[in-house]
Amino acid sequence: MNWLLNNLDGLGPIILTHLWLALVPVVVGTLVSMPLGWASSRWPVARAILVPLSSLLYTIPSLALFVIMPLVLGTQSLEPINVQVALTLYTVALLVRSITDALSAVPESVTTAATAMGYRPIGRFFAVELPLAVPVLIAGIRVAAVSNMGLVAIGQLIGVTSLGLLLLQGSQTSPPNFDQIIVGIVIIVLLALVVDGLLALLGRRLTPWARVGPKAGAAT
């Protein structure tokens, strides 16, 4: 506890860095995976390429992907961008599969009805199909955001500073500084839980029909 009280001032910036490293990939990954998921739900060829590729990417352990990234990007190995691109790839790999499934699961009667009402394919996607896929999309984003919180800390092993610094510094003193390690773990867990909760709230906001559905039906 003493460690926490003595180092309270330095924590703010490092928490912000951690969040920045973890959440930018979630946002970018979501934006990238939407057109990809749409394409692979529409064209079997795209699906046959994107879905196995996503699985393959998801197989590669984070530490390995962080180290391989500079070879692919041509960046220096200590740059935070390596961690962020790697985490973006994981997010895309996770979301492409779930968006593909969610869009494929929209009943044909619904899309046909929307077409009959005069929606063109693009408008129909944003007004009908995408909203119906929101629960699955949010579930995927929550998993990505929560696991990114822990993965960013692993980036510390290749010199990308985050809350992982508390874990490493605490382990390198003799005797180990357990206070510092535990504070690091607790902050990462709390950040993950808060972000998860906020995303769950956002999901509820975006799908008002899911809340009123059965009850409203019973009342009328």
Place this chain on the structure above:
Amino acid sequence: MSIFQQIVDWLTDPAHWRTTYGAAGIPQRVLEHLGYTALAVLASAVVAIPLGAWIGHTGKGGTLVVGIVNSFRALPELGLVILLVLWFGILNAVPALTIALVVLGIPVLLAGTYAGIRNVDRAVVDAARGMGMREWEILLKVELPNALPLMFGALRAATLQIIATVSIAAQVSLGGLGRYVIDGFSNREFDQMASGAILIAALAIAVELVLTGVQWLVVSPGLRKSGARKARATSRIHQMAVKSASEST
């Protein structure tokens, strides 16, 4: 010399494949990596599969399982490994690492087993019960075989999670392929670091392929869902349940 050439040189250097007094070779590191992984996957399975099967069969405690699984996902792997290994002391590093890995592996396997059992068509279970099967027979002969695809998916996810976490155990003086990345980083030897990373990725992909192969062999052909055949597969599940029920009597 380009970095790619350096990596090829590092990986093809015979000295890196031999275990000498000074350092462990690549085969030795692969065995360490697989050893820690296998121990942790087995230990997770011994706890999670019976528990998940029981919760799935009785339906009691399902929401609790989902809640626990979600909150465990928030635990940072690196923090857990560092904390437990330092706490137990370096002499007990392997048991400490195993506990950390099991803590990460159990939730995944538990959720997969639970979901697998719950997703078995209730009509199939009722049919088995109606044919006079006892509860443990229903679980072992109907629910578990039908839950295998989801359970295997969870087993693969848990194994990959554990392989990835073993890679970071080198930070706390343990072996495994992560050694090359950690040592390469502290010596500023990027060829060693990148070679280690490639070996870790290759190991993970190889294990995934082996497990997928085992899954293909073990899971009943009637349960292999591929989109359009889903409907037919469901009707086959019915036939299987009836068949296994009639065999047991």
